Amino acid sequence: MSWYSFFRMVSKVVAWRLVRLEVAGKAHVPRKGPFLLIVNHLSFLDPILVAVACPRRVHALAKSTQFASGRFYAWFLPRVHAIPTRRYKVDPQVVRTVLRLLEAGEGVCIYPEGERSWDGTPLPLRRGSVRLLLKAGVPVVPCGISGSFEAKPRWSPSRHRGRVSLRFGEPIEFGVHDTRAEREEAFDAAAERIASSLARLSESPDAGAGGTGRPVSAP
Template sequence: MGYTIIRVLLDLFFFHILRLHVEGEENIPSKGAVIIAANHKSYFDPPLVGVAFHNRRLSYMAKSELFRNPLFGWLIRKLGAFPVKRNSADMGAIRQSVRIIKGGEPLLIFPEGGIVHGRALSRFHPGMAFLAILTGTPVIPAAIIGSEPLPKRKGKLAVLIGKPVEVKKARPDDRNTKELDGLVKERIQAMIDAYEKGNSVPFL
């Protein structure tokens, strides 16, 4: 009940007040595990991607510091968040991620590891690719446009959803994680560049 109420309020806020535009909804699988890899521009991004993926309930990692406030921690847990200790190999967060994937649910990850302003993407951390390869889970690239808080926000608010990148289950290593990171990053950047130039978005 709590999730449903929060979700209705978020839908009203993003779609009817901020006029969120979503493209590529046909690329969202109706069931089964998938990792959603998105760029990160503001604290609004997790619920923003959540409402864009309207037919799926997402789980996502959030830095452990956000759970120190009991009320806010309760709220983001209702929205699918679970804590991760940044700048460390948090085995608890990794195990929780694997449980979500094995349960056939979608997992949202921000591979940049933190908020990055500007059009160009920052370096990807290896966690997203590691989990995808370890479990053989497809990755959906997602591009977030214009989610910066006012007064930095310019132009339209949009989420662009790319086609799933199929991933073969294997032992993750430096080579295959860098290769997957590079491919997903390239697709997100291509969607951002095309949208901001007013061109047709290449969902690839």
Template sequence: MSRMLLKVLLLIVMRVLFRPRVEGAENIPGTGPVILAGNHVTFLDSLFLSLVVKRQVYFIGKDEYVTGRGLKGRLMAWFFTTAGMIPVDRDGGHGGVAALMTGKRVLEEGKVFGIYPEGTRSPDGRLYRGRTGIARLALMTGAPVVPFAMVGTDRIQPTGSGVPRISRFTVRFGSALEFTRYEGMDRDRYVLRAVTDEVMSDVMRLSGQEYVDVYATKAKALAADHAKAA
């Protein structure tokens, strides 16, 4: 089954079951490289985002999604790669660099690259501090950044749940952000932080989430420690 046919079939299912609202899709350039940067509240976010965007969206995903054995493993590998996921070993010592270079290659090919600056799914529905990889990508490639927000997808598949629930959701796209004024400054940590915070500010405005100036991974680790102590 081709990538286009799979997208059409999944799009029909999504529209019938979840009736998504899409706002601001016209802000996504029709051609050329673009970074879609947004919040991440459920496992299904990448699938839903790729279905509501006309252009093919590429994501970084854990390589374990495509290395499973047996029929189930082959089916998962086919589905995720057909849907636009690029497997990367993010748990290794150079996982962050590999992900960054993969995104750079996708953008240099004039494609759409989707990224979640928080680096992981929100543990409690709030918006957490963005990691500066998004800024480095934007400054290294000159690609515009279109912020987006997934609203209501956490009701469809709350953290820890299995079978998705039927519920409407909204995807909002903001105006494209240009950072060409910082060309050649992709190593300046103050610039990287400023660019990242500007992107996250737009994501917060679009999503309406409460912002927490802490990395989501740290919040998850603290929650795990508290659970053990209890």
């Protein structure tokens, strides 16, 4: 058994104990070939829930400080295919790593907001995340989470065992944009489409329709 398979098995137990998880749209995740999974970020529970719900292995971007937060994390995170990235900076090495994995037919998970929400509302999309999607030219699967903020807010040490919904949307094809000029030309439309997809999929099943857009921040 691989370490990722072990992590997924343990995550199922953790998720069962912490939340009542509802998953929809698994069929939208490609059975083979490269893809990017983009997920809104509300809680530290999100990577655990994604590992449980996603039918394929994904290499997830994680802030580099997590790798330096103790011996266990430094040992464990690489074994579950986490990719260290510097927050608020475009890291060329991370871009190369992601593109190499996609060329090998792997799936990569990105949280395009770059960090967890403090109050449960969507954060601006990072420009570097949008540019990476355009540069990669592979199917982009949007995934919306709702309820994980209420289960474990960023600012709270306590947890609440509530319902969490995780929904995969239909893959988005942006095409290949090899040059910087091409990516800049396609940027606004791509950012709007990503934002609207995440807003729709992360809407609570008990709530009405909400807004579709959000600002974009640097880098």
